[in-house]
Amino acid sequence: MFLALREIKKEKLRSGLIIAMIVLISYLIFILTSLALGLARENTDALDSWGTQTVILSKDANIQMGQSLLSSKQVDDSAMTKEDALVGQATVVAKASGHEKLSAVFLGLRADDFIAKNLTLTSGHKPTSSRELVVDEAFKDAGYKLGDTFKLNSQSRPYTIVGFTKNAKMNIAPVVYGQLSAWAGLKNLRAGWVGSAIVSRKKVATSVKGLAAYTRAKFVSELPGYSAQNMTFELMIGFLMIISLIIIAVFLYILTIQKLPNYAVMRVQGIPSRVLVGGTLSQALLLVGSGLVIGVLLTVITAVAMPAAVPMAFDVPILAAVGAGLLVMAVIGALLPARSVLKVDPMVVIGG
Numbered sequence: 001m002f003l004a005l006r007e008i009k010k011e012k013l014r015s016g017l018i019i020a021m022i023v024l025i026s027y028l029i030f031i032l033t034s035l036a037l038g039l040a041r042e043n044t045d046a047l048d049s050w051g052t053q054t055v056i057l058s059k060d061a062n063i064q065m066g067q068s069l070l071s072s073k074q075v076d077d078s079a080m081t082k083e084d085a086l087v088g089q090a091t092v093v094a095k096a097s098g099h100e101k102l103s104a105v106f107l108g109l110r111a112d113d114f115i116a117k118n119l120t121l122t123s124g125h126k127p128t129s130s131r132e133l134v135v136d137e138a139f140k141d142a143g144y145k146l147g148d149t150f151k152l153n154s155q156s157r158p159y160t161i162v163g164f165t166k167n168a169k170m171n172i173a174p175v176v177y178g179q180l181s182a183w184a185g186l187k188n189l190r191a192g193w194v195g196s197a198i199v200s201r202k203k204v205a206t207s208v209k210g211l212a213a214y215t216r217a218k219f220v221s222e223l224p225g226y227s228a229q230n231m232t233f234e235l236m237i238g239f240l241m242i243i244s245l246i247i248i249a250v251f252l253y254i255l256t257i258q259k260l261p262n263y264a265v266m267r268v269q270g271i272p273s274r275v276l277v278g279g280t281l282s283q284a285l286l287l288v289g290s291g292l293v294i295g296v297l298l299t300v301i302t303a304v305a306m307p308a309a310v311p312m313a314f315d316v317p318i319l320a321a322v323g324a325g326l327l328v329m330a331v332i333g334a335l336l337p338a339r340s341v342l343k344v345d346p347m348v349v350i351g352g
Helices: 002-010 012-050 072-079 180-187 216-221 226-260 260-268 271-306 316-343 345-349
Strands: 054-058 085-094 102-109 132-136 149-152 161-166 172-177 193-195 197-200 211-215
Touching: 002 149, 012 216, 012 226, 012 271, 012 345, 054 216, 072 193, 085 172, 085 180, 085 193, 102 180, 161 172, 172 180, 172 226, 180 193, 216 271, 226 316, 271 345
Parallel strands: 102 172, 132 161
Antiparallel strands: 054 197, 054 211, 085 102, 085 149, 085 197, 132 172, 149 161
């Protein structure tokens, strides 16, 4: 550690350049990770708030709730319990004078089911009629307030906002909670169709004809664009990790080669190789650690300054794991030039 501190103090410019590179890489990785988490959560916020374990859909719906329709007989045959809730989903566009059009997901609920009972509001009250809605706070960000009205799709009669809820999104669109009768009107369904899905807080199966049960993980993986989006971010973060390894290895290798005469002299003086290698590793950890701390500070500042519309989520355990991964990359990168330290021949270096 002493050798590492002394080297960093002596080579301020080189050390500063390495730290600057680590800051940029770590900052970029933290921001990308936060964006990936934020977008992933905006796909599943509503499902997570319900404590979903199983989703039961019609077999022909291609695991898409919006394409599923359940008949009254299928729901009756499912023998629903207090752990189950009937949900009707429809894609809608909210339109109101003085506001931009806002795409949303309409979810029709039954007042006696657990989803409606456990719905947490930030303001207002729950719907008491088919023309009243509880909406995600994205509507508030778009300029709506309690008591405002808007029309959905091509319907002529307006709906009234009676409540706001937080973190209610599905497929990256804000959720609009209403009654199942309103959902049926939006879908223009004939009598006999009563919902899109049965959501359960338990892991259950179904033997009802025409229905299929899916785990939360399976249902989420089939959300449009969800898997491709996550894989894209994972590849980007993985490549950045590899790039950080290469940068650290190259910088340390150059520094090590330049210091081989010094290492040769220290070997002649009887300083063990493990001390020299330890100094190289300590130097790498100090440089990367300093860059990570600055990168974290920049990420915190960004989180405070970022507008609410940007889907970023900061998960401390995951970001800590990313930071630990960068430190591991630093150790691996430092081990590559350490081999030159172990193989240095004082006679050849000094004599040459």
